[in-house]
Amino acid sequence: MYYASIFTDYFKTYLKTRMTYRADFLIEVVTDLLFQLTNLFFILVVFLHTSSLGGWSIYEMLFIYGYFMIPYGIFTCFLNLWSFNERYIVKGEMDRILTRPAHNLVQLVLENMDPASLFGSITGFIIMGYAWLQLDVGFVWYDPFVLVLMVIGSVLIYAGVYITITSLSFFSDSPTGITPMIWNIQNYGRYPVDIYNKVIKFTLTWLLPFAFVGVYPASFFLDKDISQGFALLTPVVGIVFFSIGFVVWNVGVNRYKGAGS
Amino acid sequence: MFPMFSAYIDMIRIRFLMMLAYRVNYYSGIIIYAINIGAYYFLWKAIFGSNETLGEFTVLQMTTYVAVSWMARAFYFNNLDREIANEIKDGSVAVQLTKPYPYLIFKMMQGLGEGLFRLLLFSVPGMVIVTLLFQIELPTQFDVWVIFMVMIFFSFLINSQINLLTGMFAFFVENNEGLMRFKRIAVDLFSGLIIPISFFPGWAQGILEWLPFQAITYLPASVFTGRVVGDAIYNAFIVQVIWFVVLSVPIYVIWKMARRRLVVQGG
Numbered sequence: 435m436y437y438a439s440i441f442t443d444y445f446k447t448y449l450k451t452r453m454t455y456r457a458d459f460l461i462e463v464v465t466d467l468l469f470q471l472t473n474l475f476f477i478l479v480v481f482l483h484t485s486s487l488g489g490w491s492i493y494e495m496l497f498i499y500g501y502f503m504i505p506y507g508i509f510t511c512f513l514n515l516w517s518f519n520e521r522y523i524v525k526g527e528m529d530r531i532l533t534r535p536a537h538n539l540v541q542l543v544l545e546n547m548d549p550a551s552l553f554g555s556i557t558g559f560i561i562m563g564y565a566w567l568q569l570d571v572g573f574v575w576y577d578p579f580v581l582v583l584m585v586i587g588s589v590l591i592y593a594g595v596y597i598t599i600t601s602l603s604f605f606s607d608s609p610t611g612i613t614p615m616i617w618n619i620q621n622y623g624r625y626p627v628d629i630y631n632k633v634i635k636f637t638l639t640w641l642l643p644f645a646f647v648g649v650y651p652a653s654f655f656l657d658k659d660i661s662q663g664f665a666l667l668t669p670v671v672g673i674v675f676f677s678i679g680f681v682v683w684n685v686g687v688n689r690y691k692g693a694g695s
Numbered sequence: 696m697f698p699m700f701s702a703y704i705d706m707i708r709i710r711f712l713m714m715l716a717y718r719v720n721y722y723s724g725i726i727i728y729a730i731n732i733g734a735y736y737f738l739w740k741a742i743f744g745s746n747e748t749l750g751e752f753t754v755l756q757m758t759t760y761v762a763v764s765w766m767a768r769a770f771y772f773n774n775l776d777r778e779i780a781n782e783i784k785d786g787s788v789a790v791q792l793t794k795p796y797p798y799l800i801f802k803m804m805q806g807l808g809e810g811l812f813r814l815l816l817f818s819v820p821g822m823v824i825v826t827l828l829f830q831i832e833l834p835t836q837f838d839v840w841v842i843f844m845v846m847i848f849f850s851f852l853i854n855s856q857i858n859l860l861t862g863m864f865a866f867f868v869e870n871n872e873g874l875m876r877f878k879r880i881a882v883d884l885f886s887g888l889i890i891p892i893s894f895f896p897g898w899a900q901g902i903l904e905w906l907p908f909q910a911i912t913y914l915p916a917s918v919f920t921g922r923v924v925g926d927a928i929y930n931a932f933i934v935q936v937i938w939f940v941v942l943s944v945p946i947y948v949i950w951k952m953a954r955r956r957l958v959v960q961g962g
Contacts, residue, residue: 611723
Protein backbone atom coordinates (compact mmCIF):
# COMPACT_ATOMS: atom_id res chain seq x y z
CA MET A 435 0.00 0.00 0.00
CA TYR A 436 2.90 2.26 0.81
CA TYR A 437 4.25 1.83 -2.72
CA ALA A 438 0.81 2.27 -4.23
CA SER A 439 0.46 5.72 -2.68
CA ILE A 440 3.95 6.69 -3.85
CA PHE A 441 3.03 5.49 -7.33
CA THR A 442 -0.11 7.67 -7.37
CA ASP A 443 1.86 10.73 -6.32
CA TYR A 444 4.54 10.20 -8.94
CA PHE A 445 1.91 9.56 -11.57
CA LYS A 446 0.15 12.84 -10.73
CA THR A 447 3.47 14.69 -11.02
CA TYR A 448 4.08 13.03 -14.37
CA LEU A 449 0.70 14.14 -15.70
CA LYS A 450 1.24 17.70 -14.50
CA THR A 451 4.67 18.00 -16.12
CA ARG A 452 3.58 16.46 -19.41
CA MET A 453 0.31 18.33 -19.68
CA THR A 454 2.10 21.68 -19.35
CA TYR A 455 3.31 21.26 -22.91
CA ARG A 456 0.49 19.35 -24.52
CA ALA A 457 1.49 19.85 -28.13
CA ASP A 458 5.03 18.63 -27.44
CA PHE A 459 3.65 15.64 -25.62
CA LEU A 460 1.40 14.73 -28.52
CA ILE A 461 4.15 15.14 -31.09
CA GLU A 462 6.48 12.97 -29.05
CA VAL A 463 3.91 10.18 -28.74
CA VAL A 464 3.05 10.28 -32.45
CA THR A 465 6.66 10.34 -33.69
CA ASP A 466 7.70 7.56 -31.30
CA LEU A 467 4.90 5.45 -32.68
CA LEU A 468 5.76 6.31 -36.28
CA PHE A 469 9.35 5.36 -35.61
CA GLN A 470 8.24 1.91 -34.46
CA LEU A 471 5.84 1.61 -37.37
CA THR A 472 8.65 1.93 -39.95
CA ASN A 473 9.23 -1.76 -39.30
CA LEU A 474 5.59 -2.51 -40.01
CA PHE A 475 6.00 -0.64 -43.27
CA PHE A 476 9.06 -2.78 -44.02
CA ILE A 477 7.07 -6.00 -43.54
CA LEU A 478 4.16 -4.78 -45.65
CA VAL A 479 6.36 -3.66 -48.56
CA VAL A 480 8.45 -6.83 -48.51
CA PHE A 481 5.37 -9.03 -48.68
CA LEU A 482 4.30 -7.26 -51.86
CA HIS A 483 7.12 -9.23 -53.48
CA THR A 484 7.07 -12.57 -51.70
CA SER A 485 4.51 -14.73 -49.95
CA SER A 486 6.76 -16.23 -47.31
CA LEU A 487 9.74 -15.13 -45.27
CA GLY A 488 11.72 -18.20 -44.25
CA GLY A 489 8.47 -20.19 -44.05
CA TRP A 490 6.46 -17.50 -42.24
CA SER A 491 3.45 -15.83 -43.84
CA ILE A 492 2.65 -12.12 -43.70
CA TYR A 493 0.06 -12.54 -40.93
CA GLU A 494 2.44 -14.63 -38.87
CA MET A 495 5.06 -11.89 -39.26
CA LEU A 496 2.52 -9.25 -38.28
CA PHE A 497 1.55 -11.34 -35.28
CA ILE A 498 5.16 -11.49 -34.07
CA TYR A 499 5.59 -7.81 -34.80
CA GLY A 500 2.46 -6.92 -32.82
CA TYR A 501 3.49 -9.14 -29.91
CA PHE A 502 6.98 -7.58 -29.90
CA MET A 503 5.49 -4.11 -29.37
CA ILE A 504 3.49 -5.12 -26.25
CA PRO A 505 6.29 -6.03 -23.79
CA TYR A 506 8.54 -3.37 -25.34
CA GLY A 507 6.00 -0.64 -24.55
CA ILE A 508 5.54 -1.84 -20.99
CA PHE A 509 9.28 -2.08 -20.48
CA THR A 510 9.98 1.46 -21.77
CA CYS A 511 7.14 2.74 -19.63
CA PHE A 512 8.71 1.49 -16.40
CA LEU A 513 12.41 1.10 -17.02
CA ASN A 514 13.53 4.24 -18.69
CA LEU A 515 17.14 4.05 -17.52
CA TRP A 516 18.87 5.41 -20.67
CA SER A 517 20.42 8.41 -18.95
CA PHE A 518 21.07 6.73 -15.61
CA ASN A 519 24.84 7.13 -15.83
CA GLU A 520 24.81 10.87 -16.57
CA ARG A 521 21.98 11.82 -14.32
CA TYR A 522 22.43 9.61 -11.27
CA ILE A 523 26.10 8.71 -11.21
CA VAL A 524 27.95 11.63 -12.80
CA LYS A 525 25.66 14.28 -11.32
CA GLY A 526 25.40 12.36 -8.07
CA GLU A 527 21.61 12.22 -7.87
CA MET A 528 21.92 8.66 -6.63
CA ASP A 529 22.82 10.17 -3.22
CA ARG A 530 19.36 11.67 -3.00
CA ILE A 531 17.73 8.36 -3.93
CA LEU A 532 19.67 6.40 -1.32
CA THR A 533 18.73 8.69 1.56
CA ARG A 534 15.05 7.94 1.08
CA PRO A 535 13.17 5.02 2.62
CA ALA A 536 11.64 3.43 -0.52
CA HIS A 537 13.76 0.86 -2.38
CA ASN A 538 16.17 2.66 -4.71
CA LEU A 539 15.15 0.76 -7.83
CA VAL A 540 11.46 1.50 -7.20
CA GLN A 541 12.23 5.20 -6.90
CA LEU A 542 14.19 5.14 -10.14
CA VAL A 543 11.36 3.40 -11.93
CA LEU A 544 8.81 5.89 -10.66
CA GLU A 545 10.92 8.98 -11.31
CA ASN A 546 11.53 8.00 -14.92
CA MET A 547 8.29 6.31 -15.84
CA ASP A 548 6.80 7.17 -19.17
CA PRO A 549 3.23 5.86 -19.49
CA ALA A 550 3.00 7.43 -22.96
CA SER A 551 4.98 4.50 -24.35
CA LEU A 552 2.01 2.26 -23.52
CA PHE A 553 0.41 3.62 -26.70
CA GLY A 554 2.95 1.44 -28.47
CA SER A 555 1.73 -1.61 -26.55
CA ILE A 556 -1.87 -0.83 -27.46
CA THR A 557 -0.96 -0.45 -31.14
CA GLY A 558 0.93 -3.73 -30.97
CA PHE A 559 -2.04 -5.44 -29.38
CA ILE A 560 -4.32 -4.21 -32.16
CA ILE A 561 -1.91 -5.39 -34.87
CA MET A 562 -1.57 -8.77 -33.16
CA GLY A 563 -5.35 -9.07 -32.78
CA TYR A 564 -5.86 -8.25 -36.44
CA ALA A 565 -3.30 -10.86 -37.50
CA TRP A 566 -4.91 -13.38 -35.14
CA LEU A 567 -8.28 -12.93 -36.87
CA GLN A 568 -6.71 -13.42 -40.29
CA LEU A 569 -4.86 -16.58 -39.27
CA ASP A 570 -6.50 -19.93 -38.96
CA VAL A 571 -4.94 -20.85 -35.61
CA GLY A 572 -8.01 -20.91 -33.40
CA PHE A 573 -8.54 -19.46 -29.97
CA VAL A 574 -8.55 -21.45 -26.74
CA TRP A 575 -9.91 -20.27 -23.38
CA TYR A 576 -6.47 -20.25 -21.80
CA ASP A 577 -4.83 -18.18 -24.56
CA PRO A 578 -5.40 -14.80 -22.80
CA PHE A 579 -3.84 -16.16 -19.59
CA VAL A 580 -0.86 -17.57 -21.46
CA LEU A 581 -0.50 -14.23 -23.26
CA VAL A 582 -0.32 -12.36 -19.94
CA LEU A 583 2.26 -14.85 -18.67
CA MET A 584 4.35 -14.51 -21.84
CA VAL A 585 4.23 -10.71 -21.74
CA ILE A 586 5.32 -10.73 -18.08
CA GLY A 587 8.17 -13.08 -18.99
CA SER A 588 9.28 -10.87 -21.87
CA VAL A 589 9.14 -7.70 -19.75
CA LEU A 590 11.25 -9.44 -17.07
CA ILE A 591 13.84 -10.33 -19.72
CA TYR A 592 14.11 -6.72 -20.85
CA ALA A 593 14.25 -5.60 -17.24
CA GLY A 594 16.90 -8.16 -16.31
CA VAL A 595 19.17 -7.42 -19.27
CA TYR A 596 18.94 -3.64 -18.99
CA ILE A 597 19.24 -3.53 -15.20
CA THR A 598 22.39 -5.63 -15.46
CA ILE A 599 23.85 -3.27 -18.07
CA THR A 600 22.82 -0.16 -16.18
CA SER A 601 24.48 -1.58 -13.05
CA LEU A 602 27.81 -1.39 -14.88
CA SER A 603 27.67 2.36 -14.21
CA PHE A 604 28.38 1.58 -10.56
CA PHE A 605 31.62 -0.13 -11.49
CA SER A 606 32.87 2.34 -14.12
CA ASP A 607 31.46 5.82 -14.62
CA SER A 608 32.85 6.32 -18.11
CA PRO A 609 30.27 5.86 -20.87
CA THR A 610 30.68 2.47 -22.52
CA GLY A 611 28.21 2.75 -25.38
CA ILE A 612 27.04 -0.75 -24.54
CA THR A 613 23.34 0.15 -24.02
CA PRO A 614 22.71 1.32 -27.61
CA MET A 615 24.48 -1.81 -28.81
CA ILE A 616 22.11 -4.05 -26.86
CA TRP A 617 19.16 -1.94 -27.98
CA ASN A 618 20.06 -2.64 -31.59
CA ILE A 619 20.50 -6.36 -30.95
CA GLN A 620 17.06 -6.62 -29.39
CA ASN A 621 15.49 -5.74 -32.76
CA TYR A 622 16.64 -9.12 -34.02
CA GLY A 623 13.95 -10.66 -31.82
CA ARG A 624 11.25 -9.23 -34.05
CA TYR A 625 11.94 -11.74 -36.80
CA PRO A 626 11.98 -15.56 -36.84
CA VAL A 627 15.28 -16.74 -35.32
CA ASP A 628 15.68 -19.55 -37.86
CA ILE A 629 16.71 -16.99 -40.51
CA TYR A 630 19.93 -16.15 -38.65
CA ASN A 631 23.07 -18.26 -38.46
CA LYS A 632 23.82 -20.58 -35.53
CA VAL A 633 25.92 -18.13 -33.54
CA ILE A 634 23.30 -15.42 -33.62
CA LYS A 635 20.54 -17.89 -32.87
CA PHE A 636 22.42 -19.21 -29.84
CA THR A 637 23.10 -15.67 -28.60
CA LEU A 638 19.47 -14.64 -28.98
CA THR A 639 18.28 -17.72 -27.13
CA TRP A 640 20.68 -18.07 -24.22
CA LEU A 641 23.00 -15.05 -23.85
CA LEU A 642 20.91 -12.01 -24.71
CA PRO A 643 17.58 -13.83 -24.88
CA PHE A 644 15.78 -11.37 -27.13
CA ALA A 645 14.19 -14.19 -29.08
CA PHE A 646 12.00 -14.50 -25.98
CA VAL A 647 10.62 -10.97 -26.35
CA GLY A 648 9.21 -11.63 -29.79
CA VAL A 649 9.35 -14.70 -31.93
CA TYR A 650 9.37 -17.52 -29.31
CA PRO A 651 6.40 -16.46 -27.20
CA ALA A 652 4.45 -15.39 -30.29
CA SER A 653 4.96 -18.77 -31.93
CA PHE A 654 3.10 -20.44 -29.04
CA PHE A 655 -0.13 -19.00 -30.45
CA LEU A 656 0.85 -19.68 -34.04
CA ASP A 657 1.25 -23.45 -33.50
CA LYS A 658 4.73 -23.39 -34.99
CA ASP A 659 6.47 -26.62 -33.99
CA ILE A 660 10.00 -25.34 -34.44
CA SER A 661 9.96 -22.89 -31.59
CA GLN A 662 6.89 -23.78 -29.58
CA GLY A 663 8.98 -25.70 -27.08
CA PHE A 664 10.97 -22.57 -26.43
CA ALA A 665 7.80 -20.50 -26.06
CA LEU A 666 6.94 -22.09 -22.71
CA LEU A 667 10.39 -21.25 -21.42
CA THR A 668 9.67 -17.51 -21.70
CA PRO A 669 8.55 -16.95 -18.08
CA VAL A 670 11.41 -19.11 -16.77
CA VAL A 671 14.04 -17.22 -18.75
CA GLY A 672 12.37 -14.00 -17.58
CA ILE A 673 12.68 -14.93 -13.92
CA VAL A 674 16.29 -16.10 -14.32
CA PHE A 675 17.45 -12.95 -16.11
CA PHE A 676 15.54 -10.63 -13.81
CA SER A 677 17.12 -12.31 -10.78
CA ILE A 678 20.58 -11.87 -12.28
CA GLY A 679 19.84 -8.21 -12.93
CA PHE A 680 18.53 -7.65 -9.42
CA VAL A 681 21.54 -9.28 -7.75
CA VAL A 682 24.06 -7.38 -9.91
CA TRP A 683 22.19 -4.16 -9.21
CA ASN A 684 22.33 -4.65 -5.43
CA VAL A 685 26.03 -5.47 -5.55
CA GLY A 686 26.50 -2.29 -7.59
CA VAL A 687 24.53 -0.12 -5.18
CA ASN A 688 26.69 -1.36 -2.32
CA ARG A 689 29.77 -0.26 -4.21
CA TYR A 690 28.37 3.19 -4.92
CA LYS A 691 30.42 5.88 -3.22
CA GLY A 692 28.88 9.09 -4.53
CA ALA A 693 30.23 11.62 -6.99
CA GLY A 694 32.08 13.69 -4.42
CA SER A 695 31.67 17.39 -3.63
CA MET B 696 35.69 33.61 -51.51
CA PHE B 697 39.34 32.57 -51.57
CA PRO B 698 40.53 34.30 -48.41
CA MET B 699 37.75 32.38 -46.63
CA PHE B 700 39.00 29.11 -47.99
CA SER B 701 41.64 28.49 -45.33
CA ALA B 702 39.10 29.41 -42.67
CA TYR B 703 36.75 26.74 -44.00
CA ILE B 704 39.54 24.17 -43.98
CA ASP B 705 40.20 25.04 -40.36
CA MET B 706 36.53 24.62 -39.45
CA ILE B 707 36.59 21.13 -40.93
CA ARG B 708 39.91 20.35 -39.24
CA ILE B 709 38.78 21.53 -35.79
CA ARG B 710 35.59 19.51 -35.90
CA PHE B 711 37.57 16.49 -37.08
CA LEU B 712 39.98 16.84 -34.15
CA MET B 713 37.11 17.35 -31.74
CA MET B 714 35.58 14.07 -32.86
CA LEU B 715 38.95 12.39 -32.54
CA ALA B 716 39.13 13.45 -28.89
CA TYR B 717 35.91 11.57 -28.13
CA ARG B 718 36.62 8.59 -30.36
CA VAL B 719 35.70 5.94 -27.77
CA ASN B 720 32.04 6.67 -28.50
CA TYR B 721 32.67 5.64 -32.08
CA TYR B 722 34.05 2.19 -31.48
CA SER B 723 30.64 1.12 -30.25
CA GLY B 724 29.17 2.92 -33.26
CA ILE B 725 31.01 0.61 -35.65
CA ILE B 726 29.56 -2.40 -33.84
CA ILE B 727 26.05 -0.91 -33.92
CA TYR B 728 26.25 -0.43 -37.68
CA ALA B 729 27.55 -3.98 -38.06
CA ILE B 730 24.61 -5.22 -35.96
CA ASN B 731 22.14 -3.32 -38.15
CA ILE B 732 23.75 -4.47 -41.38
CA GLY B 733 23.74 -8.04 -40.01
CA ALA B 734 20.04 -7.89 -39.15
CA TYR B 735 19.06 -6.68 -42.60
CA TYR B 736 21.53 -9.03 -44.26
CA PHE B 737 19.90 -12.17 -42.84
CA LEU B 738 16.45 -10.71 -43.25
CA TRP B 739 16.94 -10.03 -46.94
CA LYS B 740 18.52 -13.44 -47.50
CA ALA B 741 15.41 -15.03 -45.98
CA ILE B 742 13.13 -12.75 -47.99
CA PHE B 743 14.83 -13.77 -51.22
CA GLY B 744 14.66 -17.43 -50.24
CA SER B 745 14.75 -19.31 -53.51
CA ASN B 746 13.93 -16.27 -55.66
CA GLU B 747 16.66 -15.24 -58.09
CA THR B 748 15.60 -11.62 -58.23
CA LEU B 749 13.16 -9.43 -56.33
CA GLY B 750 12.34 -5.78 -56.95
CA GLU B 751 14.97 -5.68 -59.73
CA PHE B 752 17.67 -6.84 -57.28
CA THR B 753 19.73 -10.04 -57.09
CA VAL B 754 20.60 -11.39 -53.63
CA LEU B 755 24.20 -10.28 -53.95
CA GLN B 756 23.18 -6.80 -55.08
CA MET B 757 20.78 -6.59 -52.17
CA THR B 758 23.30 -7.53 -49.47
CA THR B 759 25.85 -5.16 -51.02
CA TYR B 760 23.19 -2.45 -51.14
CA VAL B 761 22.44 -2.89 -47.43
CA ALA B 762 26.12 -2.74 -46.45
CA VAL B 763 27.02 0.26 -48.58
CA SER B 764 23.87 2.22 -47.67
CA TRP B 765 24.63 2.00 -43.97
CA MET B 766 28.29 2.83 -44.44
CA ALA B 767 27.36 5.83 -46.60
CA ARG B 768 24.94 6.90 -43.90
CA ALA B 769 27.83 7.06 -41.43
CA PHE B 770 29.36 9.71 -43.70
CA TYR B 771 26.35 11.84 -44.62
CA PHE B 772 24.54 11.63 -41.30
CA ASN B 773 24.81 14.60 -38.94
CA ASN B 774 22.80 16.43 -36.32
CA LEU B 775 23.09 19.90 -37.85
CA ASP B 776 19.33 20.42 -37.49
CA ARG B 777 19.50 19.81 -33.75
CA GLU B 778 22.66 21.92 -33.33
CA ILE B 779 21.13 24.86 -35.19
CA ALA B 780 17.82 24.57 -33.34
CA ASN B 781 19.67 24.54 -30.00
CA GLU B 782 21.78 27.56 -30.91
CA ILE B 783 18.66 29.43 -31.92
CA LYS B 784 16.86 28.43 -28.73
CA ASP B 785 19.68 29.34 -26.34
CA GLY B 786 20.42 32.52 -28.25
CA SER B 787 24.05 31.77 -29.09
CA VAL B 788 23.17 32.13 -32.77
CA ALA B 789 23.27 35.91 -32.18
CA VAL B 790 26.98 35.68 -31.37
CA GLN B 791 27.53 33.48 -34.42
CA LEU B 792 25.95 36.10 -36.64
CA THR B 793 28.58 38.66 -35.65
CA LYS B 794 31.37 36.42 -36.97
CA PRO B 795 32.93 37.29 -40.34
CA TYR B 796 31.80 34.09 -42.07
CA PRO B 797 28.38 32.88 -43.23
CA TYR B 798 26.78 30.94 -40.39
CA LEU B 799 25.16 28.24 -42.55
CA ILE B 800 28.37 27.46 -44.43
CA PHE B 801 30.16 27.32 -41.08
CA LYS B 802 27.64 24.67 -39.95
CA MET B 803 28.07 22.72 -43.19
CA MET B 804 31.85 22.71 -42.70
CA GLN B 805 31.44 21.40 -39.17
CA GLY B 806 29.18 18.68 -40.54
CA LEU B 807 31.79 17.85 -43.16
CA GLY B 808 34.51 17.55 -40.51
CA GLU B 809 32.29 15.13 -38.63
CA GLY B 810 31.45 13.22 -41.79
CA LEU B 811 35.08 12.88 -42.85
CA PHE B 812 35.98 11.63 -39.40
CA ARG B 813 33.35 8.91 -39.62
CA LEU B 814 34.26 8.07 -43.19
CA LEU B 815 37.90 7.42 -42.29
CA LEU B 816 37.57 5.90 -38.82
CA PHE B 817 34.22 4.24 -39.20
CA SER B 818 33.03 3.50 -42.73
CA VAL B 819 36.36 2.27 -44.07
CA PRO B 820 37.19 -0.16 -41.22
CA GLY B 821 33.48 -1.00 -41.01
CA MET B 822 33.37 -1.91 -44.69
CA VAL B 823 36.42 -4.17 -44.26
CA ILE B 824 34.75 -5.99 -41.33
CA VAL B 825 31.48 -6.31 -43.23
CA THR B 826 33.24 -7.68 -46.32
CA LEU B 827 34.88 -10.34 -44.17
CA LEU B 828 31.68 -11.29 -42.32
CA PHE B 829 29.10 -11.23 -45.09
CA GLN B 830 28.80 -12.17 -48.72
CA ILE B 831 28.89 -8.91 -50.65
CA GLU B 832 30.31 -7.80 -53.97
CA LEU B 833 32.44 -4.66 -54.25
CA PRO B 834 32.79 -2.84 -57.58
CA THR B 835 35.88 -3.84 -59.54
CA GLN B 836 36.10 -0.77 -61.78
CA PHE B 837 38.09 2.12 -60.41
CA ASP B 838 35.86 4.81 -61.96
CA VAL B 839 32.79 3.39 -60.21
CA TRP B 840 34.56 4.01 -56.89
CA VAL B 841 35.42 7.56 -57.93
CA ILE B 842 31.91 8.48 -59.04
CA PHE B 843 30.49 6.81 -55.93
CA MET B 844 32.72 8.97 -53.72
CA VAL B 845 31.57 12.10 -55.53
CA MET B 846 27.96 10.96 -55.21
CA ILE B 847 28.11 10.35 -51.47
CA PHE B 848 29.62 13.81 -51.12
CA PHE B 849 26.44 15.10 -52.74
CA SER B 850 24.42 12.83 -50.43
CA PHE B 851 26.11 14.69 -47.61
CA LEU B 852 25.31 18.08 -49.17
CA ILE B 853 21.64 17.25 -49.78
CA ASN B 854 21.12 15.62 -46.38
CA SER B 855 22.79 18.61 -44.70
CA GLN B 856 20.63 21.02 -46.67
CA ILE B 857 17.52 19.22 -45.46
CA ASN B 858 18.96 19.44 -41.93
CA LEU B 859 19.59 23.17 -42.32
CA LEU B 860 16.01 23.71 -43.42
CA THR B 861 14.59 21.68 -40.53
CA GLY B 862 16.91 23.34 -38.03
CA MET B 863 16.13 26.87 -39.22
CA PHE B 864 12.48 26.22 -38.56
CA ALA B 865 13.30 26.97 -34.93
CA PHE B 866 13.42 30.65 -35.94
CA PHE B 867 9.70 30.55 -36.59
CA VAL B 868 8.31 28.16 -33.97
CA GLU B 869 9.40 27.74 -30.39
CA ASN B 870 9.77 23.99 -30.60
CA ASN B 871 10.61 22.16 -33.80
CA GLU B 872 11.34 18.84 -32.09
CA GLY B 873 8.43 17.15 -33.87
CA LEU B 874 9.55 18.31 -37.29
CA MET B 875 13.10 17.09 -36.66
CA ARG B 876 11.81 13.67 -35.64
CA PHE B 877 9.54 13.44 -38.68
CA LYS B 878 12.45 14.41 -40.89
CA ARG B 879 14.62 11.68 -39.44
CA ILE B 880 11.98 9.02 -40.11
CA ALA B 881 11.35 10.41 -43.61
CA VAL B 882 15.04 10.33 -44.53
CA ASP B 883 15.55 6.75 -43.32
CA LEU B 884 12.40 5.51 -45.01
CA PHE B 885 12.20 7.50 -48.25
CA SER B 886 15.90 7.61 -49.06
CA GLY B 887 15.87 3.86 -49.64
CA LEU B 888 18.00 3.01 -46.59
CA ILE B 889 15.47 0.59 -45.08
CA ILE B 890 13.88 -0.60 -48.32
CA PRO B 891 15.23 0.19 -51.81
CA ILE B 892 12.84 2.40 -53.73
CA SER B 893 12.35 -0.18 -56.48
CA PHE B 894 10.50 -2.31 -53.89
CA PHE B 895 7.86 0.34 -53.27
CA PRO B 896 4.50 0.06 -55.04
CA GLY B 897 4.38 1.91 -58.38
CA TRP B 898 2.42 4.92 -57.16
CA ALA B 899 4.82 5.45 -54.24
CA GLN B 900 7.83 5.23 -56.55
CA GLY B 901 6.19 7.90 -58.71
CA ILE B 902 5.97 10.25 -55.72
CA LEU B 903 9.45 9.48 -54.39
CA GLU B 904 11.02 10.27 -57.75
CA TRP B 905 9.95 13.87 -57.22
CA LEU B 906 11.39 14.12 -53.69
CA PRO B 907 15.01 14.82 -52.74
CA PHE B 908 15.36 11.82 -50.39
CA GLN B 909 16.22 9.24 -53.08
CA ALA B 910 19.31 11.31 -53.93
CA ILE B 911 20.68 10.61 -50.44
CA THR B 912 20.89 6.81 -50.41
CA TYR B 913 19.15 5.13 -53.32
CA LEU B 914 21.00 6.75 -56.22
CA PRO B 915 24.59 6.37 -54.96
CA ALA B 916 23.95 2.85 -53.64
CA SER B 917 22.43 1.85 -56.99
CA VAL B 918 25.60 2.97 -58.75
CA PHE B 919 27.77 1.14 -56.23
CA THR B 920 25.87 -2.14 -56.62
CA GLY B 921 26.16 -1.97 -60.40
CA ARG B 922 22.42 -1.72 -60.95
CA VAL B 923 22.92 1.60 -62.69
CA VAL B 924 25.60 1.52 -65.39
CA GLY B 925 26.86 3.57 -68.33
CA ASP B 926 25.18 6.87 -69.09
CA ALA B 927 22.53 6.23 -66.47
CA ILE B 928 25.23 6.89 -63.85
CA TYR B 929 25.53 10.46 -65.08
CA ASN B 930 21.75 10.86 -65.04
CA ALA B 931 21.71 9.76 -61.42
CA PHE B 932 24.49 12.22 -60.63
CA ILE B 933 22.71 15.06 -62.42
CA VAL B 934 19.59 14.41 -60.33
CA GLN B 935 21.74 14.95 -57.24
CA VAL B 936 23.24 18.16 -58.59
CA ILE B 937 19.78 19.48 -59.48
CA TRP B 938 18.50 18.80 -55.97
CA PHE B 939 21.53 20.52 -54.48
CA VAL B 940 20.80 23.64 -56.53
CA VAL B 941 17.03 23.51 -55.97
CA LEU B 942 17.36 23.14 -52.20
CA SER B 943 19.73 26.11 -52.01
CA VAL B 944 16.89 28.45 -52.97
CA PRO B 945 14.55 27.92 -49.98
CA ILE B 946 17.57 27.89 -47.65
CA TYR B 947 18.64 31.32 -48.94
CA VAL B 948 15.12 32.76 -48.74
CA ILE B 949 14.35 31.37 -45.28
CA TRP B 950 17.72 32.50 -43.98
CA LYS B 951 17.05 36.08 -45.16
CA MET B 952 13.59 36.02 -43.56
CA ALA B 953 14.87 34.44 -40.37
CA ARG B 954 17.64 36.98 -39.81
CA ARG B 955 15.13 39.75 -39.97
CA ARG B 956 12.80 38.25 -37.40
CA LEU B 957 15.35 36.76 -35.01
CA VAL B 958 14.36 37.42 -31.43
CA VAL B 959 16.80 36.26 -28.79
CA GLN B 960 15.19 35.50 -25.48
CA GLY B 961 16.84 36.63 -22.28
CA GLY B 962 20.41 37.79 -22.25
